[in-house]
Amino acid sequence: MLLKQTGLTLLGQGAFPLPEPVGPLSNNLVDGAVQALVGLMIVFSALIVISLFIAALPHMLDKLSVVWPEVDEPAGNSGHPDSLVADDGAVLAAIGFVLHTEFQRQLESQDSSGQSS
Numbered sequence: 001m002l003l004k005q006t007g008l009t010l011l012g013q014g015a016f017p018l019p020e021p022v023g024p025l026s027n028n029l030v031d032g033a034v035q036a037l038v039g040l041m042i043v044f045s046a047l048i049v050i051s052l053f054i055a056a057l058p059h060m061l062d063k064l065s066v067v068w069p070e071v072d073e074p075a076g077n078s079g080h081p082d083s084l085v086a087d088d089g090a091v092l093a094a095i096g097f098v099l100h101t102e103f104q105r106q107l108e109s110q111d112s113s114g115q116s117s
Helices: 002-006 026-067 088-116
Strands: none
Touching: none
């Protein structure tokens, strides 16, 4: 209504006015209820399809296991494959200990130089 009064037009606004709803306001309520019911039916039918797919998935995977069998790979060493050291955990712990002690030594030297000045 405001656009008609001011004479402004928007992009996509046609020169023809939209038809006014005819009849009592209960028709608008009925139209809204129909739209709500259709929306509910769409959502619940999608949920039913999804749940049926999830229920059928184990059977489909059993049939696909004939075509693509599951390969059991041996559980190898949990360390890095490029590592030459047998026990990576001990080496990493030693490196971490050395870094920690050096960091603590640097902090102590900074504290002692800061207190003496």
